[in-house]
Amino acid sequence: MPIPRSAPVGRQLLRDDVHGRLRDAIIDGTFEPGEQLRDAELAAWLGVSRTPVREALLRLAQTGLVVARPGRSTTVSTISATAVREARDVVAAMHELAVREAVPRLTPDDLDEMRAAEARFEEAVAAGDVEAALRADDELHGVPVRVCGNRALATVLDQFVPVLRRAERLRFASAGARESVARHHDLVRLCGEGDAEGAASVVLDTFHALSTDDGE
The missing domain is CATH 1.20.120.530 (GntR ligand-binding domain-like)
Structure with missing residues (x-):
């Protein structure tokens, strides 16, 4: 039976770190409600590739902290x-x-x-x-x-x-x-x-x- 290939631990830690830093920046007001979040700019700010940023934004959309409009924009949600x-x-x-x-x-x-x-x-x-x-x-x-x-x-x-x-x-x-x-x-x-x-x-x-x- 082929053994599934698991993601390296370092990658998982990176994804969690990026998610945590973006989440905290939204919570503490660094990114304000309604502000547009561009993955390229966020990647440059965090010093990472765009992939973990995109994954983090998807997780943040699931919890309601950002609003993702596919093909259009991702913005910080208002405090509903x-x-x-x-x-x-x-x-x-x-x-x-x-x-x-x-x-x-x-x-x-x-x-x-x-x-x-x-x-x-x-x-x-x-x-x-x-x-x-x-x-x-x-x-x-x-x-x-x-x-x-x-x-x-x-x-x-x-x-x-x-x-x-x-x-x-x-x-x-x-x-x-x-x-x-x-x-x-x-x-x-x-x-x-x-x-x-x-x-x-x-x-x-x-x-x-x-x-x-x-x-x-």
Whole structure:
């Protein structure tokens, strides 16, 4: 039986790196909604060939971060209220499930990690540092996701969190970030008390508090 030829590891890493860098540039506003993305220009910017750029743009189109019009153009998508609402509901449900499954398994070290991330988030919000707030938020919610060990859940989050991220940036730059501080405090407290149902309810409210108005 002939053995299928697999892609070299280096090529896969390159594709993932190009995808990640383009995704992050859209999320952080380097490429603005409505901006046209030309694969030749992006390839020159990243110092790669056009092939991984085209593959990355196809992946980004699948998650809704770009709009691809075959034979015409590829542009950064607008922050659609509908897309944000749909992604928010999926992400909220995944984090609710992660917390419900993880709380009984959280170790003292896991809880310390969540408390440290909570403190960093509060400091970042007070300082108006949106990037640091986003990192701390990811670290906090990432603990239950890691502990629950559900790979399918993590895959779904990888797909839909980027759609939500631009709206999260807007929220963390607004007065609504202070409400997230309080919810994070409740989440960590309930996790520490072993209250899986209460913690799951709080995390669901936390993501549903991301109003679709933030995605307009």
